[in-house]
Amino acid sequence: MLEVDREQMLAYRVAAHGLHRETTDVASLAVFGLGLQSTQRDTAAVSIAARLNGTVTEESLGEDPRFVLAWTHRGAPHFHRAAELAEVTAALVPLxxxxxxxxxxxxxxxxxxxxxxAREGLFAAARAIRQVVDKPMTKGAVSTAVTKIVPGGLSYFCRGCDTVHILEQVMRLAAIHGGARLEPGAFPATLAPVAGRGRLRTKPDVAAATSVVEEYLRLHGPATASEAAGFVGTTATKAKEMWPADLAEVRFGGRRAFVPVDALGLLENPPEPDVVRLLPPWDPFLQSRDRATLVPDKARQKEVWKILGNPGALLVEGELAGTWRTKGSGRKRLDFTVSPFWTLPPPARKAAEEEAERVAVARGFADLRVSWG
Structure with a gap:
């Protein structure tokens, strides 16, 4: 059985995530196998900037017919390849x-x-969304209309709005089954019908669910069922029911972990992770559920993953070496503050500043300034 160490695992993940920046085709990026989370403004474009040998802005991504934005994994907004949305939807039907x-x-x-x-409530909400969302509608308008239709137990009184709303997580999980997507770049959040949406599917598709777990293991492996379950948003017991067949077992840190068999060669001999990248909050690389592998120091973990307001992360040769934040001045200049965890050599600092230029372009800023914390 292959024994892997932390450095080998990180080198594998850098390569599996496409962070060596070897393609000019955004649709071919490996991270779209799970979907690209877009929780904060421009995060998807910045994630792409870290991987693509070219430039994509959030606006151009939203206008690209090859992609669709929807609430999917764990109810979070993700960009997916439009051609794969039906399979993603099938994978999200609870077992x-x-x-x-x-x-x-x-x-x-x-x-x-x-x-x-929970299944009854999920699909009651999905039917209501399918009935209501027949054109672009703000999230608030959809919530108001759906709340009138769904059983009363699925709603709650919101003090901030002084009104009754459908439960947020129920609405988010139900939307994709109700044939509703999100309008990229719209504020407030706006739902719209999925093009050519088919009938509501309530029957579990174990093969589709298994493909999600397999893709997690490919991008974030070697990993365990518990870690895969964390991404899916279910329990380890249920993740094992979605467990792929063609996996290679390895040992890491004294425990068993798994990767797809066809990824074993890359794990055995990954390229050197000799890259410097600025990863945005919620970047796919940061979505691994074994945070202690990415950042062994618990105090540093709290700097990277906060309860509210995550910063971006500075990746240097496979290590998360610091955090970064930005502040825009109108749409003219983007100010970066980069806070490394340790003293970086001049070449790494220079590379980080070059990456800041790519981030500024992806976010539509003509000028930038980088400060080191």
Whole structure:
């Protein structure tokens, strides 16, 4: 059995994520196998800038018919290849009631108190969204209309809005099953019908769900069922029911972990991770559930992954070597503050400043300034 160390694993992930920047075709980027999260403004474009030998802005990504933005994994907004959206939707049908309830995550207790099963509530909301969203509509308008249709247990009183809303996580998880996507770049968040949306599918598709786990292991492996479950938003028990067949078992840190068999060669002999990149908050590389592998120091982990307002991360030769933030001055200049965890050699600092230029272009700024914290 192959024994891997941390440096080997990080080198593998840098290569698996396409961070060596070897392609000019945005649609071929490996990270679209799971979807590219777009939680904060321009994060998807900046993630692409770290991987693409070329330039893509958030606006051009949103206008590209090859991609669609939707609430998918864990109810978070992701860009997916449009041709793969039906399979993604199938993969998001819970396997059973326990899986459906686990996916409710932070609103699980409210769903449990709703007086119905999680699957029943999910698909009741999906039918309501399918009925309501027949044109672009703001999230607030959709929520108002859907709340009037769904069973009362799926709603709650929102003090901030002084009104009753459908549960947020239920709406997010149900939207894709209701044939609704998100309008890229729209503020406030706006839903619209998926082009050519088919019928509502409620039957679990184990093969589709398994493909998500396999892709997680390909990008974030070697990994465990518990870590894959964290990405999916379910339990380790359910992740094992989605477990792929063609996996290679390796040992890392005294425990068993897995990668797809066809990725074993890259894991055995990954290229040197000799790159410097500025990764945005929620970049796919940062989505690995084994944060201690990425950042062994617990205090540093809290600097990279915050409860609110994550910074970007500075990647230097496979290591997360610091954080960065930006502040825009109108649409003219983007000011960067880069805060390394240790003293970087001049070539790494110069490379980081060059990466800042790519980030500024991706975000549509003509000028930039870099300060080192």
């Amino acid at each position: 059973d009631e326990a899986d459906a309830m686990a996916r409710m995550q932070w609103q699980r207790k409210q769903v449990e108190a709703a007086g119905m099963g």
